[in-house]
Amino acid sequence: MIFHPRMLPRVTICDPELTIGLPPAITAGTGMDAFAHCLEAYCAPFFHPMSEGIALQGLRLVNDYLPRAFRDGSDLEARANMMAAAAMGAVAFQRGLGAIHALSHPVGAIYGTHHGTTNAVVMPAVLRFNRPAIEERIARAAAYLGIAGGFDGFLARVEELNSLFGFPRGLAAMGVEQARLRQLAEMAVADPTAGGNPVPLTVETAEALFASAM
Template identity: 55%
Template structure:
């Protein structure tokens, strides 16, 4: 199943292709890469393997892993200091969404005169950065969910403002991606499920977005099919290479598709993640049916078409039933309360959701009260 793809960026797909990491660095003129990952991944043999491969090739590699599950501005600042001190000339963004997002943010901001926060995804803020000063980025995902390896943005927590900020620049899209399913085999079933549902949320929200983008919509539909067929297999048998490969593809497809937009799942997941430091994929998985119901009046027709393609029946209800059955089969929590989130701050969450960029492409323009009600329903399990 090895392949080389060139959409949306150069991608090397297949078992054992992490062995090509030094070759990829050389191709992009990286002589001293900074490998950015989270502490859990940094302790695994796969990182030592990458370091050994790069060292043997004469590359001045260093590992930076001071990254929280929801990476913060302080994490990025420390990474920039390490990048500059080590005189690095490229980034290997390695791991799950946290490591890859942090790596991309370090790369985009390290040599700029402007602040990283100046590049928040509002209007043309990205023009404040000098593209020529953004070093090459190589992305290596070890989970199948965020799709950050093909994205042009990074989600970073602004601790002073207690919110997640989307940092954007076209050059943040990595120059090359290595999708090696062997790197995902050790991922526990719970994280396999949560990250896989994150991939589903990306394709599903992109599909439901009202924007006109048929190419992204086509990718979203097929990405959803891959999740339907392969996520239960990957959760049940983490050593199934075919399922792991297909889920890596589905993850990258989801992040490619959401150029068409996201929606209320992410508009709520971002503030909830910032306030409660909860896992992003789990939040999207829990919120999914509650958001689908809130959007039902507008999305019934496209969801009916999607259900026919997936062979799960025609109409909104069969699709909702499939989502609920999928969540149950892979042990996704039913409510936000199940993951330690109560209803004490939901008015604030509603206000933050309205302000989140993802809300702009939700099929319905919900107000803060409606977002708070959706979150309340998700806390208490009211479908």
């Protein structure tokens, strides 16, 4: 995505009271989008310690406050912390994104799915795919978030959140067709976010990753 420099805001006003009317499903989907931004920024194989730290705290805020905002949309403390987490993810992902977004973008383009929800649905499969490169890093994040069990505990927490929010259990449930996985894989590898994945993506591995996310 390319933004014209004259269309970037000079000032942003982040008022959590403006988000109180957001429906639970959109609260959950946009919240997990913030989580995906922070997660992929934290795992990206590039040097940017400040973004890494911001991403880690953003993960913690989403883990703590998104379930509260989902259950009670009028919880202003939860809304404020989720707004902070969303802003932190947007700062952090200058370090990079990865396969979560590389898969989600073509699915959204072809099937019109909600971006954040699609990110959440593919997230467990991408975590498993990237495990050889990120296991120790995710274990450290899990400890900071207060999640027991290292990488497996973190993965289980992501799946627990997806279940809590009532997200589809795989891309097939979102309407993705098996016959189009090759096309989606080619689009994913061409997506600019693919280059930030800690395990390199090829058309073949991306197609297998899509299949595992179905």
